[in-house]
Amino acid sequence: MSGSDMISQLELDKPEERRKPKKSVNGVFWIILLNLGLYVADHVFQVRSIKSLYLYHNFPAWYQFVTAAFCHANWNHLSSNLFFLYIFGKLVEEEEGNFGLWLSYIFTGAAANFVSWLILPKNAVSVGASGAVFGLFAISVLVKMSWDWRKILEVLILGQFVVEKVMEAAQASAGMSGTFIGGYSVQSINHIAHLSGALFGVFLVWLLSRVPSQPPKNKALNLREKRDKTS
Template sequence: MTNVRSIKSLYLYHNWPAWYQFLTATFCHANWNHLSSNLFFLYIFGKLVEEEEGSFALWLSYILTGIGANLVSWLILPRNAVSVGASGAVFGLFAISVLVKMSWDWRKILEVLILGQFVIERVMEAAQASTAISGTFRGGNSMQGVNHIAHLSGALVGVVLVWLLSRVPSQHPEGEVSTLERKKGRIQ
């Protein structure tokens, strides 16, 4: 049986966070609904990022957007807040998947618009539902609400990550071209 106190030590407590909690909180969830909704969207957007950029880029993107979302949440939210969940990283992967798929092909634009609208609505519904059902964290205090700061900052970190990586020339084996290289127009 897992010791719940040990798991709760991985949550991001804003009043006095340990350095590792900025990462570990992205792997912890308030309840089953919270976990399953994040896993569903992680599967969708993770798969898109992995198909376009590879598995290493997927993991790196998840970690950087998750840490970035938690860092911004810690800076902005009150000190009595507790952050937990992968939603910031999921929103980051959503932004990355949209940006690497973007092109002026009308089918791609339509795909992004439809997928984007669907995803934003579903992620927000799932986050609100998991908040309503969630139990207590510490001392009987229930979760106060959805961390929209983490959602927005995770997406923003994803945008910044794509922008930064689009500025870095990459070396590929002969014949291989990444999506970002094609987007930069360096290789046709």
């Protein structure tokens, strides 16, 4: 047996899980850069057109439900969201891939903004990735749910950390007032977006779980069958 044949045979004998290539996690960094870029254009270079991406509750444009999830009112608002976005976005992308991350971010962010538009006053403005971040948190917990004790421990650590931060934000919000942009009120902490983003994250996982998927073909078995036919 030649050296190339031995290597091929070893590759065939490896378990399918070991030979599966690792998914890249570049998508979360592009989302972070997009949030940072819009913030710099809005607050540093004062590009007026960025304000049109905010979600104005009195008369919203359809695209604002999505674009508002990439805009932020101030640096503290942005930095806290980016911290959680990196953690949970990376977890989701590792499990579901680049497309799954973007789908999760846009779907939960837009859904959270839609619920905020339905409930908050008409003089309010919704901006920020909070709804999408909480959606990513819910999705990252659900996709990692298994009886593996290491994954259960990881979920418990992430869960208690997020709940603790939400409680701190709720306590701090009592002494925080909204800022104003052109006569519109921008609430400092939008708990409606947090809760609805998490709920829609759960809904998205449930919805995708109902989609039938074909079992992956055993590539090693197919290669063996081809080799047997040619030999």
